[in-house]
C-alpha cells in the first residue's frame with residue numbers, strides 16, 4: 282500500500298490523517314496516511330528516512346514549511362514565490378517541493394462565492410501565511426490589493442517581491458482609516474493569542490465579505506470583529522485547509538476528491 286504522511290511539530294492534533302483517509306475512501310484509492318512527529322533538529326534525517334521507507338508524498342506543517350525548502354531536490358515555481366513548501370512528492374533521489382496553500386485559498390473563496398476580481402481587497406498581516414496567498418490573489422485581478430501590518434516594512438518588502446505579478450499597496454493598519462474594502466482577509470496570527478488586531482473604525486463596504494486563514498478558536502476574535510462590521514458573509518479557513526489537502530492529494534494520486542463532504546465532516550468534529 283502506498284504510504285503518505287504529514288510531518289510537523291507538534292502534529293498529534295493534525296486533521297490531515299482523517300482528511301486524507303476520507304479522500305482515499307471517496308476516490309477508492311488504497312493508501313495509508315499517518316502523522317509523523319519531526320523535531321526541527323532532525324528534519325534532514327527524518328526526510329531521508331521517510332524516503333528510504335518508501336513514502337510517496339508528505340504534507341509539511343509548522344514549523345518546517347520554510348526549512349524544508351533547503352532539503353528539496355527541486356521546488357515548483359509557486360512554492361518559490363510563496364517562500365514555503367507544504368507538499369512533498371517523492372522523486373527517484375529525493376523530494377520535490379510544492380505549495381498548494383494559495384490554490385486551496387482561492388478554491389475555497391470560489392466555493393464560498395467570495396469574489397476577488399474587480400473588488401477592493403485588504404489582507405491583514407504580512408507574515409508567512411500571507412505570502413502564501415498573494416500570487417493567486419493577484420492573478421485573480423482585484424481592483425486593489427492592500428496588505429497592512431503593524432509596521433510598514435514587511436508589506437513594503439512583499440510589494441517589492443510581487444511587483445512582477447501585480448501591484449500591492451503596502452500600509453499600516455492604522456493608516457487604513459477612511460478606506461472601504463469589499464473583501465477583508467485576516468492573515469495575522471493574533472487570533473491564536475485570543476486577540477483581534479487594532480484597526481480603525483468601519484473598513485468593510487456594504488455587502489463586503491470577511492475571510493480568516495485560521496479556524497477553530499483562533500477564528501473567534503476576527504469573527505466577532507467581522508460581525509461588528511456587518512459583514513455580508515464570514516468564513517474561517519477550514520475550507521482552505523481541506524482544499525489545500527485535496528490539491529496535494531490530486532498531485533499524488535491524479536484524482537480530485539470532493540471537498541464539500543470532507544469540510545462538513547471536519548466541521549462536525
Ligand code: ATR
Nearest residue numbers: 406407408409410411430431432469470471476478
Ligand atoms: P504566520 O506564519 O502565521 O504568517 P508570521 O510569519 O509570524 O506567522 O506572521 C504573523 C503575522 O501576524 C504578522 O503580520 C504579525 O504582525 P507583525 O509583523 O507586526 O508582528 C501579525 N500579528 C501577530 N500577532 C499580532 C497582534 N497581536 N497584533 C497585530 N498583528 C499581529
